[in-house]
Amino acid sequence: LLSSLSDPEGDDKGPEGRYEYPTDISFKNQMDLLGVELRQIGASLSLNMRIKDLTDTWGPQNGFDHVTFQIFIDDPHKTGSTVLPFLNATMPAGLDWDYFIFANGWSIVAYSAEGSGPKSFGTAISPTPLVQTNKMESEVVLRIPGETIGRPESLNGFKVYITTWDFDGIEAVYRDIYPEPKSYHFGGGSKEDPYIMDDILLKIGESD
Incomplete structure (x- = not known):
């Protein structure tokens, strides 16, 4: 075990606690x-x-829907990007990301920070992580090959920042947000606000 952290239930309301889920009945508290x-x-x-x-x-092939996981990995020995692509947000203070894993119910893709920006995920890298779900525990499990993050000799000092949102598979874009929620759009904000419903920051080899 490298790191573990719990997160409060019911805080899936955005950075300022005002976001609302889309109103379609298929949305629960997946984020x-x-x-x-x-x-x-x-x-x-x-x-x-x-x-x-x-x-x-x-019926997602990866076993979960109505949530995307954005996993940003900060290698302390590298200088990456502070901008979180397409999320209208940046990394927590003092951190940058070098590797990014985008995971939803239909696809798992990994990127390096090279070429990334507000409207660019970065450079696709491989191998991509494998995924499985544990419905009894409501868990999504990603197996990340060491090659994906450059096979570091030590993971001490690495940070892993995880955010949740949802993706519109038909339009192939993150679901946008309006002042009032709609069937398949979030409420409580505007399209310029951070696309982050909940988040958590893991630190390896340091106290949380």
């Missing part, structure tokens, strides 16, 4: 992070993310 564990298994990492409601209403 509410309850806890994260990061383990090292050989040369790979196992990232276990527990959420309030794990659903598969739309």
Whole structure:
């Protein structure tokens, strides 16, 4: 076990606590992070993310829907990006990201910070993580190969910043947000606000 952290239930309301879920009945509290564990298994990492409601209403091949996980990994020995692509947000103070994993019910993609920006995910890298779900525990588990994050000799000092939101698979964009929620759009903000429903920051080899 490299790091573990719990997160309060019911704080899936955005950075300022005013966001509302879309009104369609298929939305529960899929974006509410309850806890994260990061383990090292050989040369790979196992990232276990527990959420309030794990659903598969739309038959996603990865076993979960109505939540995307944005996983930003900060290698303390590298200088990456502070901007979180397409999320109208930046990394927590003092951090930058070098590797980014985008995970939803239909696709898992990994990127490096090279070429990233407000409207660019960065440079696609491989191998991409594997995913499985544990419905009994409402967990989404990512197995991240060491090669994906450059096979570091030590993970001491690494940070892992995780955010949740949702993705419109038809339009292939993050769901936008309006002052009032709609069937498939968030409420309580504007399109310029951060696309972050809940978040959690893991620190390896340091006290949380």
